Amino acid sequence: MLYRIPETVTYENYPDLLVRVLHDIKGQDEILLDLEGVRLDSPTKAFIRRLVSCSACKVKLPENRVTDILYRRPETAAADHTEEKLIDRIGGSIFALLDKVFLFCIIFVDMLYYAVSSLWDRRHIVKWDTTRNALYIGYKAVPIVMLLSFLIGLTLSIQAAIQMAKLGGQSYISTLIGIAMFTELGPLVTAIIIAGRTGSAIAAEIGTMVVMEEVDALKTMGVRPLKFMLVPKFWAFTFSMPILTLAACFAGIFGGLIVANFYSVPTSAFVEQIIRIMRMKDIVWGAIKSLTFAWVILAIACYQGLHVRGGADAVGRATTDSVVVSIFMVIVIDAVYSLILYT
Numbered sequence: 001m002l003y004r005i006p007e008t009v010t011y012e013n014y015p016d017l018l019v020r021v022l023h024d025i026k027g028q029d030e031i032l033l034d035l036e037g038v039r040l041d042s043p044t045k046a047f048i049r050r051l052v053s054c055s056a057c058k059v060k061l062p063e064n065r066v067t068d069i070l071y072r073r074p075e076t077a078a079a080d081h082t083e084e085k086l087i088d089r090i091g092g093s094i095f096a097l098l099d100k101v102f103l104f105c106i107i108f109v110d111m112l113y114y115a116v117s118s119l120w121d122r123r124h125i126v127k128w129d130t131t132r133n134a135l136y137i138g139y140k141a142v143p144i145v146m147l148l149s150f151l152i153g154l155t156l157s158i159q160a161a162i163q164m165a166k167l168g169g170q171s172y173i174s175t176l177i178g179i180a181m182f183t184e185l186g187p188l189v190t191a192i193i194i195a196g197r198t199g200s201a202i203a204a205e206i207g208t209m210v211v212m213e214e215v216d217a218l219k220t221m222g223v224r225p226l227k228f229m230l231v232p233k234f235w236a237f238t239f240s241m242p243i244l245t246l247a248a249c250f251a252g253i254f255g256g257l258i259v260a261n262f263y264s265v266p267t268s269a270f271v272e273q274i275i276r277i278m279r280m281k282d283i284v285w286g287a288i289k290s291l292t293f294a295w296v297i298l299a300i301a302c303y304q305g306l307h308v309r310g311g312a313d314a315v316g317r318a319t320t321d322s323v324v325v326s327i328f329m330v331i332v333i334d335a336v337y338s339l340i341l342y343t
Contacts, residue, residue, distance in 0.1 A: 005038065005044075006021070009043045009044040028057045031057060033061055104299060107306070111226065115230075115231050115235065124223045125227065126232070133233050134240050137236045138241075148193060149255075153252025154259060156255075157258075161263050170265050174253075174273040178253060179277065179278070182282050185252060186246075187287075191241075199301040203302075203304045207306075207319070209305070210306060211314070238295075240294075242290050246287075296329050296333065304322040305322070
């Protein structure tokens with residue numbers, strides 16, 4: 001059987017084209033590749049070598065092309081390597097990053113659009129799905145969020161109290177821990193925990209749906225995958241994150257209260273100082289930051305899940321990337337908020 005590669009091979013279409021060609025030649029015992037007029041650049045050669053190695057049937061090449069394709073000469077490989085200049089590699093990396101940012105922005109905007117439109121259009125949304133997601137995202141995360149926030153507040157208060165005691169400023173422990181928890185640590189710690197606990201689970205769930213072709217099945221049935229997958233989780237995040245952040249703040253302040261009592265600061269004075277020093281602006285901005293973190297975590301998890309290509313190992317990599325990128329973006333956004341609000 002004479003077979004011709006259906007289109008020009010590029011690094012972008014390489015995986016999908018390989019799957020298509022393997023499907024086309026499935027069931028054949030032997031094929032001969034028609035390379036007449038085909039430009040044998042690096043992607044095409046790599047594609048043919050991959051096809052020869054993983055195909056179930058015997059793939060034959062024209063005799064005058066076997067050595068050139070299957071056996072790369074060392075000097076040729078070195079020449080190809082030197083031809084790609086540093087500026088080309090940097091430019092390619094920048095353009096690839098811009099493509100990822102563009103696709104992420106599309107997912108983020110679509111998520112907001114479908115979430116708002118779902119207030120009057122409930123099609124493609126499973127009943128009680130938002131409640132089930134809120135139960136997992138919010139209620140079941142309360143113990144770990146409060147425990148870690150308590151330990152962080154306790155540790156921060158101990159370190160501060162040791163230094164303040166030298167100057168007789170133990171009464172200011174409440175001021176430090178109150179401002180730190182409500183403005184910075186509460187939203188930040190909660191977002192990092194949720195990124196590792198919930199963001200990774202969402203990325204793995206969507207990635208598995210992609211691998212199992214469930215997303216394609218949704219499209220075939222006329223269901224919008226982003227609306228079906230993201231809207232219940234969006235509203236669950238929106239309702240749960242401010243409450244989780246508030247619980248984290250109170251847990252951290254309670255840790256500070258325990259340390260303050262050890263340094264002879266009465267509970268009533270500790271609470272009174274926090275009430276006097278805290279402003280509603282700080283609490284509101286803490287809630288806004290927590291919502292921003294939640295939406296970014298959800299969009300990143302969806303992006304990583306939808307771009308899974310391969311099998312179980314690809315799902316694992318997407319899950320890891322989701323956690324790493326989410327934590328990085330949470331810290332960057334927190335720094336931007338701090339620069340805007342407190343400078």
